Amino acid sequence: MYVADSRASTSAASAEGAVRPRAGRRRAAVAPTVLALGAVSLITDVSSEMVTAVLPLYLVTGLGLSPLGFGLLDGIYNGFSALVRLIGGHLADRGGGRHKWVAGFGYALSAACKPLLLLAHTLTPIGLILAADRTGKGLRTAPRDALISLSSTPETRGRAFGVHRAMDTAGALFGPLVAFLILRATVDGYDAVFTVSFCVAVVGVLVLVLFVPNGARTTATRATRAGTGTAPQKTSGDTAPRPTLRAALALLARPDLRRVTLCALLLGLATVSDSFVYLLLQRRLGVPDRWFALLPLGTAAAFLLLAVPLGRLADRVGRWRVFLAGHGALLLAYALLLTSWHGTALPYAVLLLHGCFYAATDGVLMAVASESVPEELRSSGLALVQTGQALARFVCSLGFGAAWTAWGDRTALTASTVALALCALFALTLRRPTPSAPSEGLA
């Protein structure tokens, strides 16, 4: 029995109910590795969100620093973070699958940053510590997602990612709660928050080290590969690409992956960043200031509840279809923000659609991309797609900010809505859902 199972009893239980008889014969539920990784993410997110939640308060009231201009380096850092992610992806593939250890290094690096926060009292070291923390996150993301995809069967991958994302989000919701409980029990208890955060992060690393098997790509995928035919490039006759840097870049020459990356990039270019969505909600729908900080929780709650069901749905009706439908939900959310109807239910509807968008796209995109990347380069390939998407979203937030200033929020949002609709249409024509629907391979 994995410790992860008890921590994730709800997710595991709901996932169990989702097992279709065909898959059920082979694997009882979501792979233990996925549950273990989900537990690691849950624990780590509790730890990191604890810090994120109290950081502004700590800087301003705890240290008496003026945090303005603190974000100036964010732009530069975004580029660096993309590079880190690619490096993490590549390193994990080298040496025949070092996913666990690269991911573990990423988790450990972030954990080590927490006690350092106790020592830093000025802006520059704090900025460096946060950068190191985010470097850890960048390093671990692609190897972790590769491990998830390698340890689950192709036909249940959507669900596996759904379970992982649900656990991850649960941690993110829980973290701020823990942090504020500690602050409530103490006076200026930031040191206690950072210490507890560190202890929690260490537990996360330990669970990874102890309960995530290293050779994850052995049983699950190999056993089913021959029977499914969902990933033609992975048949045994194919010469396995060696995980060199050149091979990682050559992945983009694969039409499948190129299409996925291109679509993720284009759709990312029209995906307005979360903070803008919340600002728009507040401005256009008159959400009171008091509720402003709670808006991200609404999205996260919807994401948490929908990640598993939508992952299952993706396995059944086709992941690409669900991925695009997720952008449909986002489109609908934009449209609601643009309407002149101001009902009390509107903010809830927008947040639900926003969470639905994440549930239908975040893990599902990784499941889609996994189909087009050979095992030997899984981590590099996923890193490529993630990086493309992240950079596109960053460009979008810059453009959206400029458009907002120049033409106002309504026009900027209208432009994004049109852009998103066009990109979605383009994605529809570029790649038909057929090759990614695993049910056809099984039928």
Next chain:
Amino acid sequence: MTLRTRILVLISALVVLAGVATASVLHASARADRKNQTQPGGPRVTAGTVALTTGSGSRMIFRNMAWGPHRDELTTVPASNPSGPRTASKVKCLRFYAAAGTGVCLQSVHGPVQDTYRAVILDTRLRQTARYDVPGIPSRARVSPSGRYAAWTAFVGGDSYAGTNFSTRAAIVDTRTGKLTPSLEAFRVVKDGRTYHAADVNFWGVTFAADDRTFYATLATKGRTYLVRGDLLARTLTTLHTNVECPSLSPDGTRVAYKKRVPGLSKDAPWHLYVLDLRTMRETPLAESRSVDDQVVWRDDRTIVYALPGDYGADLYTVPSDGTGKPRRISTAAVSPAYVN
């Protein structure tokens, strides 16, 4: 390693880590108990009546930061004896200001999920007359000399993973009509004679003139700060001078005291106090050599009062406004002063 061994390793680690975590929380909450006990040698604080008009000489009202049962409450001392015994009001504020019988008190509200903040408008007897949500951590508070307008600034933090994007929001309320301008971003900015647009505009540190129409504030954009003059009627903001933060208008309306970013100082403490003559635009450095991060208060046309970090959070200092003299500490464990008559 067998599964059994792994579980044992995890459980032992959990025990150790839980111990460390519990110890740190207990340590921090013991500190809470300590802070509720009056420290020896600190100012004497007793509960009493605090009013925003005295009728009998000038008084200073401020947030008391001395440890003890009245920590964080608004307290008052005679302006002539600022280090003397304090009278506490039971009203807790993070930031405070008052003029002509109107007070603005920025408070935190403990919610189930997290703390939120609000601005409370107080009447002469510190009774709440209106209440507004504040979207982030309170930073500055001001009331116009007539007592009609109140303003406050809050830091609004980023919500992304380890996000470091902060912005400020400056709000102004007409206490007579209750009309709130939640953000100065709604005003038209005129920079160098032209309407100015930028995505990264931030405002903070509002200070009001006596005419209930003019005010001054800091505008930050593209890495620079500007002194702006605001017009409440025309809803415009006009840039006047660069490198000005947290302006504070003198009672006679002719000068602005402010913190100026001085090259060569550390990034964490980069400001020195200056006074800008609004007619000649001449800057005068004040005799305080330490970095000050506060929106100063004019005690009268010749004297500036401001807070510097101290043993119990902050202490209040005073320095002449003409660049002469020496800084002098007038009160310990105190912040956010306002002088009332």
